[in-house]
Amino acid sequence: VDTEEEQPIEGLLARRALRLRENLGAGFAPPQGQVFRLSAGVPDPATFPLEELSKAFRAVLLQEGDQALQYGGPYGYPGLRDILAKWISEREGLPLSAENLMITNGSSQALDSACFAFLNPDDLVIAENPTFPLSLRTVYAHDARVFGLSLDEDGPDVGKLEMVLKKADREGERVKLLYFTPNFQNPTGITFPLERRQAILDLASRYGCIIVEDDAYGELRYEAEAVPSFFSLAGGRGVIKLGTFSKTIGPGLRLGWVLAAPKLIQAMAALRTDMGTSPLLSHVVAAYMADGHFQQHLKDNISFYRGKRDLFLSLLAEHFEGVANWRAPEGGFFVWLELPSEADELVAEEALKEGVMVSPGFRFFSQDAKHIYLRLAFSFIHFDHMETAVARLARVARKLLSAS
Ligand SMILES: Cc1ncc(COP(=O)(O)O)c(C=O)c1O
Numbered sequence: 495v496d497t498e499e500e501q502p503i504e505g506l507l508a509r510r511a512l513r514l515r516e517n518l519g520a521g522f523a524p525p526q527g528q529v530f531r532l533s534a535g536v537p538d539p540a541t542f543p544l545e546e547l548s549k550a551f552r553a554v555l556l557q558e559g560d561q562a563l564q565y566g567g568p569y570g571y572p573g574l575r576d577i578l579a580k581w582i583s584e585r586e587g588l589p590l591s592a593e594n595l596m597i598t599n600g601s602s603q604a605l606d607s608a609c610f611a612f613l614n615p616d617d618l619v620i621a622e623n624p625t626f627p628l629s630l631r632t633v634y635a636h637d638a639r640v641f642g643l644s645l646d647e648d649g650p651d652v653g654k655l656e657m658v659l660k661k662a663d664r665e666g667e668r669v670k671l672l673y674f675t676p677n678f679q680n681p682t683g684i685t686f687p688l689e690r691r692q693a694i695l696d697l698a699s700r701y702g703c704i705i706v707e708d709d710a711y712g713e714l715r716y717e718a719e720a721v722p723s724f725f726s727l728a729g730g731r732g733v734i735k736l737g738t739f740s741k742t743i744g745p746g747l748r749l750g751w752v753l754a755a756p757k758l759i760q761a762m763a764a765l766r767t768d769m770g771t772s773p774l775l776s777h778v779v780a781a782y783m784a785d786g787h788f789q790q791h792l793k794d795n796i797s798f799y800r801g802k803r804d805l806f807l808s809l810l811a812e813h814f815e816g817v818a819n820w821r822a823p824e825g826g827f828f829v830w831l832e833l834p835s836e837a838d839e840l841v842a843e844e845a846l847k848e849g850v851m852v853s854p855g856f857r858f859f860s861q862d863a864k865h866i867y868l869r870l871a872f873s874f875i876h877f878d879h880m881e882t883a884v885a886r887l888a889r890v891a892r893k894l895l896s897a898s
Pocket residue numbers: 535599600601602603626629675680708710737738739740745749750
């Protein structure tokens with residue numbers, strides 16, 4: 495039923511709804527036949543721990559069903575917060591407790607909660623440019639503005655960050671939130687080194703900004719030592735860190751968390767309007783973690799995705815030599831391919847006709863969109879299909895780029 499014809503909704507929609515509707519983009523027509531997806535930053539279903547989760551479901555329903563099927567409150571199931579606090583304390587090197595955590599419907603909702611608690615309409619948020627478009631949508635959904643900081647190979651331009659903060663300060667504007675993805679950034683795969691993190695943190699503390707640290711991929715590191723997080727470097731002060739089970743277990747759980755000082759957690763919890771995150775799923779994941787499965791699963795995932803990354807990089811070297819540039823990511827799901835000229839949409843469209851789906855890079859920019867990048871995800875595509883997909887994509891790119 496389409497009631498819009500009877501009552502046009504244009505005059506009813508909030509400004510943010512109109513803006514986000516325009517922001518959705520045209521997208522491509524769904525392709526016919528088999529499609530190799532290098533577009534989606536999602537896990538390979540071969541990694542889903544189906545057996546262990548079904549056992550945990552059964553145990554939870556039979557042993558804890560009376561609690562697990564009730565409402566759980568805005569902070570989320572204390573059992574999961576306890577177990578997460580213990581695990582994260584070890585990783586961050588800080589003594590954390592359940593009071594430092596709120597369970598959310600994925601880290602997307604964790605960012606939404608931070609925006610809800612700290613942003614007024616028209617507030618300015620500083621983020622990487624390019625960045626994850628759904629995070630931009632979340633900020634825009636709060637009627638806030640985004641300034642996108644360009645990136646070099648080590649992350650955001652700190653000089654520019656200082657300039658923007660200084661200018662805002664001069665004009666009497668308080669920048670409250672800085673949104674960064676310092677590990678294996680989506681879409682570039684960049685990891686900020688320690689010095690860059692420290693410089694950003696110094697500026698954030700000088701200007702009284704909260705850093706929102708999105709660490710959706712942080713656990714999936716395939717080489718080298720982990721760099722201390724903003725949260726850890728700041729001793730947990732002035733940083734809101736977002737975490738998720740989406741990349742390590744599965745996004746269908748819609749289970750994530752926000753880690754921060756208790757005062758900040760309380761401010762975000764006070765604004766929950768959704769009656770909390772599923773207690774049932776939270777109990778199940780807590781039981782799964784308590785049995786030690788998660789730790790083993792992470793180890794297995796790291797070696798699985800390291801294998802995928804390595805094969806993908808060797809295929810890029812074989813097929814894209816002399817056509818494009820890229821850097822090997824130390825973890826996460828993405829390679830950011832730089833083309834010699836502006837052809838991201840054209841290559842993406844033509845590749846789709848050949849059954850290969852990629853994300854044109856312009857979609858990841860909040861301003862000054864560049865059209866010379868493709869974001870390639872190696873996480874989802876089956877090992878056996880990688881060679882065909884990369885070879886087809888390279889053939890399309892070579893043809894279009896030599897013609898332009
Ligand atoms: C940088 C980043 N943050 C957050 C998310 C969303 O995660 P979740 O499923 O936990 O909401 C993604 C998913 O692609 C992501 O790439």
